[in-house]
Amino acid sequence: MTAISFSAAERTYLESQRLGRMATVDPKGQPQANPVGYFLQDDGSILIGGYAMGRSKKWRNLQANPRISLVVDDIVSLRPWTVRGIEVRGTAELLVGPHALGAHFSQEVIRIVPEWTHSWGLAERGEDA
Structure with a gap:
């Protein structure tokens, strides 16, 4: 698949948040979801770093x-119940080497190349993002 671009609303939202849940599938076909910090890049890719990422x-x-x-x-509001978010699916590239995410991250970094997105609650009420 080809990398896609985020809408202005999606990019603004991703830049305003810092924590997401990343899902992968193990070799036995079992899903695994983990909370992760992420960093949206100018080229539209997303970097995920961590402590000892290469051993995870x-x-x-x-x-x-x-x-x-x-x-x-x-959650934007409890009353009325208002949520917003985005799901990004794509292909991961496993990078090893120096990066600008910070000294507390290991040299292993996951780069997501987005191929599909679905967002909700990011546009004005009554519009889909």
Whole structure:
């Protein structure tokens, strides 16, 4: 698949948040979801870093199957109930080496190349993002 571009509303939302849930699939076909910090890049890709990322189950899962999903969402209001968010699906690239995410991250970084998105609650009420 080809990388897609985020809408202005999606980009603004992703830049305003810092925590998402990343889903991978292990070699036995079992799903795994983890909370992760992420960093939207100027080229539209998303970087995910962590402490000892290269020794993690998520890294091993992606070595076997590079398909990945990231969900970022939040609650805007309890009354009325108002939620917003975005799901990003794509292919993961496993990068190893220096990066600008910070010294507290290991050299292993996951780069998501977005291929599909679905967002909700990001546009004005009554419109879909």
